[in-house]
Amino acid sequence: MSTRGGVRSGGHIVVGNARGNNLKNVSLRIPKGQLTVFAGVSGSGKSSVVFDTIAVESQRQLNESFPSFIRNRLPRYERPDAEVVENLSTAIVVDQKPVGGNSRSTVGTMTDIHPVLRVLFSRHGKPTAGPSTKFSFNDPQGMCPECEGLGRTVRLDLDKLIDEDKSLAEGAIRFPTFAKGTFQWQLYAESGLFDPDKPIKRFSAADREKLLHGSGFKVDRAGRHGVYKNEYEGVVLRFTRRYLKKGLDSLNERDRAAVAEVVSEGPCPACRGGRLNRAALASKIAGYSIADLTAMEVDELIDVLAGLDVPAAKPITASALAALRRISGIGLGYLTLDRETPTLSGGESQRLKTVRHLGSSLTDLTFIFDEPSVGLHPRDVHRLNELLIALRDKGNTVLVVEHDRDVLRIADHVVEMGPGAGTEGGEVVFEGTVAQLRKATTPTGRAMRSVPGLKESFREPTGTLPVRKAKLHNLKEVSVDFPTGVLTTVTGVAGSGKSTLVAGVLPRQHPDVVVVNQSAVGISLRSVPATYLDIMDPVRALFAGATGQDPGLFSFNSTGGCPECKGRGVIQTDLAYLDPVTTTCEACGGSRYRPEALEHTLDGRTIADVLASTTDDALRFFTDDGIRERLELLSEVGLGYLTLGQPLSTLSGGERQRLKLAGRLRETGHVYVLDEPTTGLHMSDVDRLLALLDRMVDAGNTVIVIEHDLDVVRRSDWVVDLGPEAGRHGGEVVFQGTPAQLLQAGESHTARCLKADLE
Numbered sequence: 001m002s003t004r005g006g007v008r009s010g011g012h013i014v015v016g017n018a019r020g021n022n023l024k025n026v027s028l029r030i031p032k033g034q035l036t037v038f039a040g041v042s043g044s045g046k047s048s049v050v051f052d053t054i055a056v057e058s059q060r061q062l063n064e065s066f067p068s069f070i071r072n073r074l075p076r077y078e079r080p081d082a083e084v085v086e087n088l089s090t091a092i093v094v095d096q097k098p099v100g101g102n103s104r105s106t107v108g109t110m111t112d113i114h115p116v117l118r119v120l121f122s123r124h125g126k127p128t129a130g131p132s133t134k135f136s137f138n139d140p141q142g143m144c145p146e147c148e149g150l151g152r153t154v155r156l157d158l159d160k161l162i163d164e165d166k167s168l169a170e171g172a173i174r175f176p177t178f179a180k181g182t183f184q185w186q187l188y189a190e191s192g193l194f195d196p197d198k199p200i201k202r203f204s205a206a207d208r209e210k211l212l213h214g215s216g217f218k219v220d221r222a223g224r225h226g227v228y229k230n231e232y233e234g235v236v237l238r239f240t241r242r243y244l245k246k247g248l249d250s251l252n253e254r255d256r257a258a259v260a261e262v263v264s265e266g267p268c269p270a271c272r273g274g275r276l277n278r279a280a281l282a283s284k285i286a287g288y289s290i291a292d293l294t295a296m297e298v299d300e301l302i303d304v305l306a307g308l309d310v311p312a313a314k315p316i317t318a319s320a321l322a323a324l325r326r327i328s329g330i331g332l333g334y335l336t337l338d339r340e341t342p343t344l345s346g347g348e349s350q351r352l353k354t355v356r357h358l359g360s361s362l363t364d365l366t367f368i369f370d371e372p373s374v375g376l377h378p379r380d381v382h383r384l385n386e387l388l389i390a391l392r393d394k395g396n397t398v399l400v401v402e403h404d405r406d407v408l409r410i411a412d413h414v415v416e417m418g419p420g421a422g423t424e425g426g427e428v429v430f431e432g433t434v435a436q437l438r439k440a441t442t443p444t445g446r447a448m449r450s451v452p453g454l455k456e457s458f459r460e461p462t463g464t465l466p467v468r469k470a471k472l473h474n475l476k477e478v479s480v481d482f483p484t485g486v487l488t489t490v491t492g493v494a495g496s497g498k499s500t501l502v503a504g505v506l507p508r509q510h511p512d513v514v515v516v517n518q519s520a521v522g523i524s525l526r527s528v529p530a531t532y533l534d535i536m537d538p539v540r541a542l543f544a545g546a547t548g549q550d551p552g553l554f555s556f557n558s559t560g561g562c563p564e565c566k567g568r569g570v571i572q573t574d575l576a577y578l579d580p581v582t583t584t585c586e587a588c589g590g591s592r593y594r595p596e597a598l599e600h601t602l603d604g605r606t607i608a609d610v611l612a613s614t615t616d617d618a619l620r621f622f623t624d625d626g627i628r629e630r631l632e633l634l635s636e637v638g639l640g641y642l643t644l645g646q647p648l649s650t651l652s653g654g655e656r657q658r659l660k661l662a663g664r665l666r667e668t669g670h671v672y673v674l675d676e677p678t679t680g681l682h683m684s685d686v687d688r689l690l691a692l693l694d695r696m697v698d699a700g701n702t703v704i705v706i707e708h709d710l711d712v713v714r715r716s717d718w719v720v721d722l723g724p725e726a727g728r729h730g731g732e733v734v735f736q737g738t739p740a741q742l743l744q745a746g747e748s749h750t751a752r753c754l755k756a757d758l759e
């Protein structure tokens with residue numbers, strides 16, 4: 001690879017013969033200072049070009065430019081597999097990864113607006129509480145001593161933990177590690193201290209105190225080999241010590257879920273959620289404390305700050321206002337500064353990160369976006385477009401991976417990857433302007449020309465799933481009946497309350513509702529599609545049968561695994577303060593297997609070849625019904641392009657969601673909630689997704705999707721539209737009915753966009 005720094009090849013980023021992942025010697029010239037959209041069906045190779053080739057090489061070259069003593073402290077980027085990547089500028093990747101952080105990271109801290117407010121209060125608050133550390137909930141000087149600056153406390157809820165009507169023998173303690181037969185249960189039920197058959201409500205006050213809070217003595221406990229002396233510890237003491245002391249964040253997923261069932265989380269009684277100590281909360285400006293301001297929605301805060309009559313504070317408020325107006329401008333005016341960043345959606349995180357860069361005056365950078373329209377209502381896509389254009393007009397190069405027709409329309413230049421996914425993709429099938437794309441015969445060209453119409457007839461509901469008086473977050477006592485046995489789309493502008501209603505309240509009122517979301521929860525990130533689908537056992541058996549070897553030899557988690565990388569195919573190096581760096585294992589070349597395992601083949605393929613083949617390819621290879629059935633699930637959800645050995649940690653949110661869906665595909669009689677299942681899907685893939693959702697409904701399931709994609713709205717049986725606006729101006733059902741009724745009668749944003757789209 002040649003990297004001639006400083007030589008400008010006519011203002012283009014030049015990529016020559018890129019071969020990463022599925023790319024087939026891709027060569028491209030991307031105009032600098034312009035806005036280029038990368039389109040193409042999912043799995044065609046868009047991310048492989050933009051993220052794995054261009055962004056990685058840019059990072060690598062940037063790191064090379066540092067002296068070695070700094071370089072040694074930076075993550076090491078492997079050279080992308082390409083002959084030429086030239087004329088790059090520094091790349092800034094703005095993706096949908098959660099902003100991360102913990103409960104101490106808020107919208108206010110991540111956007112640096114909270115520090116500005118702290119300065120405002122330390123100089124102009126009355127009475128003054130002192131320097132600004134005093135207004136920081138992350139500083140011992142400022143934090144509320146009761147909740148240590150978290151603003152809320154988690155308390156054990158005895159009404160939830162103890163079933164007063166039951167005896168110990170009947171399982172009165174409702175927590176897995178205290179369940180009947182466990183060591184802990186024996187300590188209470190079989191120690192002779194209490195009558196195991198007496199309902200708890202009939203315990204004497206002394207016994208009750210001993211059961212819950214007793215300590216400081218030993219009891220006998222019968223074990224398999226005799227009687228043991230054990231230190232006694234009351235239920236509350238043990239539970240608090242084991243599960244609450246270290247904070248819920250320190251627990252594993254399963255424990256956390258179990259603990260959540262028996263605790264009540266609420267605002268801290270000392271600071272009432274303000275996170276700060278008394279002195280800091282008592283300091284006010286125009287009657288507001290700093291906590292009052294951070295609890296306001298950004299749009300309201302703008303009005304309050306703009307109306308402040310404190311002339312000396314003008315320079316400080318001006319800087320906060322500029323940042324707040326940028327947040328509002330991108331359609332996030334419904335957020336509050338005290339909102340914890342881990343609770344933000346992927347789309348919200350990405351838009352907030354973008355806002356951060358808009359304030360910067362650096363130019364000649366390359367900004368790279370991953371489907372920035374995610375989570376945005378069609379009404380607000382123009383705001384995103386303005387943002388992308390503003391970045392370009394500041395003299396930057398903007399690269400966007402996107403499927404949304406309305407974003408595609410503003411591209412100066414379009415690159416379409418394809419023609420198919422995985423091994424059937426990896427080529428550039430179109431390059432040119434949007435006008436040229438409209439005439440192209442590629443999947444994106446076709447999808448730009450044809451907008452699908454409404455369904456001819458809508459399914460009749462089989463019943464209803466009522467939600468009553470939902471009040472979570474911004475919902476205003478919402479009562480709504482979701483029809484069962486049909487496909488329902490929940491619409492509304494971002495922040496109107498869609499996820500709160502269907503992913504938050506609905507499952508609480510109907511525990512049998514299954515929420516299939518995009519998070520990594522429930523997916524072991526060490527696994528691969530083959531292990532997730534449980535096909536490794538039958539595959540190993542086939543190899544063992546054909547070769548006469550022990551099946552363990554074909555397991556990378558067992559004797560067959562490469563000893564160097566322990567079967568992971570990669571070596572991970574942890575660096576203090578930085579993200580860990582993964583490099584391909586040199587011993588096995590990434591195959592995960594020791595050489596002995598690769599000496600044996602099944603119909604000409606080694607076990608590593610099998611893991612390297614795509615699901616669709618494996619379907620042509622395997623004849624075993626059990627294996628094929630599982631592979632077909634993956635293919636049906638549109639993930640046939642994934643290789644059987646691709647680490648699940650490399651999947652995007654949308655791919656993770658479809659993978660989880662695959663695991664559920666053959667079930668019937670369930671209610672499924674899907675949050676924006678079209679994420680990462682090309683317009684032509686959306687057709688396949690809809691066919692899949694239709695099949696699930698026809699098989700006797702109820703499917704409720706949160707969606708902005710109007711193609712999905714048109715093809716659903718029922719629409720529940722929330723609004724009218726976001727945050728406290730939303731939280732109501734503004735329409736419910738069939739898409740046809742929405743088109744005729746609806747006056748909401750969704751109705752207007754739907755009409756405009758069909759004109």
Ligand code: ADP
Nearest residue numbers: 021022042043044045046047048422641642650
């Ligand atoms: P797109 O962005 O167009 O959806 P990608 O560039 O993500 O497509 O993927 C192109 C192909 O490369 C797919 O077959 C995908 O499974 C594969 N691929 C992507 N990332 C990895 C990875 N980290 N390891 C192995 N294969 C990958």
Ligand code: ADP
Nearest residue numbers: 334335343473474494495496497498499500727
């Ligand atoms: P949508 O799904 O329509 O984009 P949400 O349900 O995410 O809307 O948000 C509705 C309102 O609830 C917004 O004002 C949002 O800021 C607020 N909200 C959502 N999640 C949380 C949360 N975890 N904590 C506090 N407020 C939240």
Ligand code: ZN
Nearest residue numbers: 144147268271
């Ligand atoms: Zn507190």
Ligand code: ZN
Nearest residue numbers: 562565585588
């Ligand atoms: Zn190895």
